[in-house]
Amino acid sequence: MPDPQSSVYDSRKARVAVVAAGLVSPLGMGMEETAASLRIGRDCVTTVAPERFSVEQCRCKTAGQVPHESLQGREFGHRAKRLHPAAKMMIAALREAREQAPEFKPELTVVGTTSGGMTFGEEYYRSLHARRTMRRAASLIANYTPQKAVVDALEALGLSAPCQVIANACASGTNAIGHAFECVRSGRYQRVLTGGYDAISELVFVGFDSLQASTPDKCRPFDRGRTGMVLGEGAAVLALENLESAEARGAKILAEVAGYGLSTDNHHLTQPDPSGSGARRAMEHALQSAALSPGEIDYINAHGTATPFNDAAEGKAIVELFGRVPVSSTKGMMGHSLGAAGAIEAVITILALRDQILPPNINFRESDPALDLDIVANDSRPAPIRTVLSNSFGFGGTNASVILRSLAA
Amino acid sequence: MSLRIGGMGWVTPLGSGVSEVWQRLLDGAVAQAETISSPLGKRSFPIFRVPADATSRAPAHPRLRRSSAISRFAAVAGLAALEDAQVKLDAHAAERTAIVFAISNGGVVYTKRFYHEVVESGAQTASPLLFPETVFNAPASHLAAILGITGASYTLVGDGAVGLLAMKMAEDLLQNPTLDRCLVVGAEEADWLLCDAYHRWRLLRAAPPIECFQPHPRGMILSEGAGAVLIEPKARASARRSEDPPPARTIQIESIDAGGNFTRQSDAAACMTKIFGRLGPGDDDLIIASANGTFIDQAERSAALHCGGDALLYAPKAVLGESVGTSSIWQVICGAQALMTGRLPLTLYTSHGISTRPSARDYNVPFRRAIVSACGMNQQAAGLSLVIRD
Numbered sequence: 137m138p139d140p141q142s143s144v145y146d147s148r149k150a151r152v153a154v155v156a157a158g159l160v161s162p163l164g165m166g167m168e169e170t171a172a173s174l175r176i177g178r179d180c181v182t183t184v185a186p187e188r189f190s191v192e193q194c195r196c197k198t199a200g201q202v203p204h205e206s207l208q209g210r211e212f213g214h215r216a217k218r219l220h221p222a223a224k225m226m227i228a229a230l231r232e233a234r235e236q237a238p239e240f241k242p243e244l245t246v247v248g249t250t251s252g253g254m255t256f257g258e259e260y261y262r263s264l265h266a267r268r269t270m271r272r273a274a275s276l277i278a279n280y281t282p283q284k285a286v287v288d289a290l291e292a293l294g295l296s297a298p299c300q301v302i303a304n305a306c307a308s309g310t311n312a313i314g315h316a317f318e319c320v321r322s323g324r325y326q327r328v329l330t331g332g333y334d335a336i337s338e339l340v341f342v343g344f345d346s347l348q349a350s351t352p353d354k355c356r357p358f359d360r361g362r363t364g365m366v367l368g369e370g371a372a373v374l375a376l377e378n379l380e381s382a383e384a385r386g387a388k389i390l391a392e393v394a395g396y397g398l399s400t401d402n403h404h405l406t407q408p409d410p411s412g413s414g415a416r417r418a419m420e421h422a423l424q425s426a427a428l429s430p431g432e433i434d435y436i437n438a439h440g441t442a443t444p445f446n447d448a449a450e451g452k453a454i455v456e457l458f459g460r461v462p463v464s465s466t467k468g469m470m471g472h473s474l475g476a477a478g479a480i481e482a483v484i485t486i487l488a489l490r491d492q493i494l495p496p497n498i499n500f501r502e503s504d505p506a507l508d509l510d511i512v513a514n515d516s517r518p519a520p521i522r523t524v525l526s527n528s529f530g531f532g533g534t535n536a537s538v539i540l541r542s543l544a545a
Numbered sequence: 546m547s548l549r550i551g552g553m554g555w556v557t558p559l560g561s562g563v564s565e566v567w568q569r570l571l572d573g574a575v576a577q578a579e580t581i582s583s584p585l586g587k588r589s590f591p592i593f594r595v596p597a598d599a600t601s602r603a604p605a606h607p608r609l610r611r612s613s614a615i616s617r618f619a620a621v622a623g624l625a626a627l628e629d630a631q632v633k634l635d636a637h638a639a640e641r642t643a644i645v646f647a648i649s650n651g652g653v654v655y656t657k658r659f660y661h662e663v664v665e666s667g668a669q670t671a672s673p674l675l676f677p678e679t680v681f682n683a684p685a686s687h688l689a690a691i692l693g694i695t696g697a698s699y700t701l702v703g704d705g706a707v708g709l710l711a712m713k714m715a716e717d718l719l720q721n722p723t724l725d726r727c728l729v730v731g732a733e734e735a736d737w738l739l740c741d742a743y744h745r746w747r748l749l750r751a752a753p754p755i756e757c758f759q760p761h762p763r764g765m766i767l768s769e770g771a772g773a774v775l776i777e778p779k780a781r782a783s784a785r786r787s788e789d790p791p792p793a794r795t796i797q798i799e800s801i802d803a804g805g806n807f808t809r810q811s812d813a814a815a816c817m818t819k820i821f822g823r824l825g826p827g828d829d830d831l832i833i834a835s836a837n838g839t840f841i842d843q844a845e846r847s848a849a850l851h852c853g854g855d856a857l858l859y860a861p862k863a864v865l866g867e868s869v870g871t872s873s874i875w876q877v878i879c880g881a882q883a884l885m886t887g888r889l890p891l892t893l894y895t896s897h898g899i900s901t902r903p904s905a906r907d908y909n910v911p912f913r914r915a916i917v918s919a920c921g922m923n924q925q926a927a928g929l930s931l932v933i934r935d
Contacts, residue, residue: 417695
């Protein structure tokens with residue numbers, strides 16, 4: 137374990153505040169609905185709606201879904217028909233954040249995703265395959281691209297800032313927050329908007345099913361009998377600002393982003409190094425970046441996909457580095473929202489800090505004897521917490537960890 | 546922080562190798578368009594492909610065994626940039642090296658194959674071997690594995706401006722003292738599906754050539770390949786080269802403007818004018834334009850007329866084609882080569898030059914600065930300026 141005092145970031149570096157946040161996920165529209173779902177450990181994973189695509193030939197039939205009816209309000213304006221559901225989720229999340237901090241004007245936007253508006257690409261390809269006339273082709277293609285949902289959201293809320301869209305597979309959201317954090321921390325930027333989004337698509341659903349990474353059972357992170365993940369979807373945004381400047385203008389501060397670490401694991405394109413070394417290095421770097429020791433982490437929101445390989449590697453790294461610290465994965469409740477996951481889970485950790493409640497790891501039946509973890513099993517748990525760590529790991533060996541801290545006394 | 550370009554690598558439809566491709570451009574060579582047909586329709590499209598011998602130096606690495614062309618292009622360009630910079634990546638150096646990958650369409654060949662099987666025969670036939678290669682960051686992952694990079698690796702997606710956004714991200718990353726250098730790589734592979742999509746988007750031309758800056762845009766032709774630029778802080782590069790004589794001249798990154806987004810195509814000119822205004826092209830400068838025969842040309846033309854003084858203008862896409870995610874990295878390479886060699890190729894097929902001077906072969910005045918202008922086809926725009934230092 138590196139010495140936290142040897143942090144490359146000295147005390148002269150800027151501290152970074154989260155001054156607003158917003159999210160849309162299967163757990164609810166907005167922070168309050170989400171907090172209520174977390175408290176009761178609501179299982180929001182349901183059978184994939186037939187109007188989306190057929191899952192008849194898939195092993196897995198379920199996903200955490202944001203009902204499309206909840207994305208049909210007037211707030212999406214006259215362009216609603218051409219907007220991709222992912223763009224609508226980004227707009228709703230950004231609107232919630234803007235209501236908390238209307239004066240926040242970002243200099244840069246850094247957002248994670250894995251598949252952008254993939255369902256529009258699928259609609260285009262299916263029409264092409266069926267040799268159907270495609271009157272909407274130009275619109276489908278223009279609105280399919282990953283940056284479009286972000287640009288649409290900025291435009292809908294009257295904002296303008298350059299967009300860096302990170303596609304680091306399932307680590308994208310945490311990588312986006314981490315890079316945004318480093319941009320503010322370096323002093324080069326005062327305000328950066330960050331987050332992540334993804335919408336369920338047939339291609340991705342079938343892809344994980346083909347790898348047998350998704351489960352026909354319940355998603356049971358860290359359980360001895362875990363058999364895989366279920367997909368989810370959603371969007372989350374966080375407004376990051378130089379802490380000093382936020383305090384000077386009297387902004388309400390939701391949390392501090394204290395550290396960020398990342399690593400690349402070259403073991404395999406889709407599987408982590410079984411030793412957990414990639415995950416461990418990301419967490420070590422985050423601790424070093426925050427100048428914290430492992431004992432100062434009060435809770436870990438794990439990547440916890442419930443695949444045998446991920447949970448074994450991540451669990452091993454957590455045990456070796458932290459010993460027994462409360463751990464939960466919230467993916468059992470809402471599924472794995474890929475590029476949005478890191479951002480949604482960062483907002484969930486902010487809610488945990490605010491409410492002093494550890495979110496539950498639902499569907500948990502039996503401890504894995506290979507992992508001596510303190511799982512927050514099935515029910516949320518009140519706990520005094522000040523500093524939390526959130527993990528995201530993805531295909532391509534991308535590993536990212538972010539540390540958030542409460543500024544409340 | 547002063548950043549310099551330490552090395553470059555280039556894989557294009559005109560072959561591979563920075564010096565070789567640049568010489569072909571100076572000689573007035575033109576990439577030969579192939580015709581490809583859509584198996585799902587009656588249409589055929591022109592396309593600029595990378596010749597097979599351009600990737601003959603791809604490493605024999607297990608990660609490239611099943612990968613698509615995009616990963617091989619990236620590997621060849623990335624390794625060439627490191628070799629050009631004389632950087633050898635041992636474990637320590639690899640940990641202190643970041644990759645920022647720029648991409649737009651990504652691994653479209655495998656993505657199409659994977660989804661085609663699903664559409665044609667159902668989900669049960671979906672290939673678990675193909676799916677991982679459809680992920681946007683698969684090429685970056687392969688490159689990291691080949692180079693042994695274990696630290697930061699980011700894949701950025703966007704339109705034709707994404708290469709400059711990647712350069713901006715690299716500049717920001719290098720504020721972190723744990724990093725010594727950043728390898729910025731752009732890569733794309735072309736396919737009939739992309740041609741069909743851009744055709745339906747009314748941006749594709751039915752046959753060569755690409756005619757830039759025409760009063761009425763006639764469309765672009767897609768191409769493929771990769772570009773890689775190794776960026777390092779000047780101080781850290783000097784320390785690395787302490788045992789070697791320093792290079793006589795270096796290309797420094799003066800400024801990177803992450804630009805902004807434009808809502809409609811008609812707003813692109815205003816967006817580009819703001820970027821040009823901030824970068825401030827002068828009379829002795831070059832502008833390496835992203836003009837590709839579409840609405841972009843008029844946006845750049847307008848911005849250059851407004852802010853460009855008497856700058857020389859060069860549009861490499863006229864002969865290299867529109868490689869989208871890698872295109873602005875190619876423009877950076879063109880800018881650096883023009884500054885280093887003091888020569889600039891002629892922009893071919895341009896009868897309606899803008900009022901700034903048309904670029905000319907063997908232009909003898911040493912260039913002071915090169916502005917790279919990137920206006921994407923889907924709402925993103927950015928700019929960058931390079932200077933040469935003795």
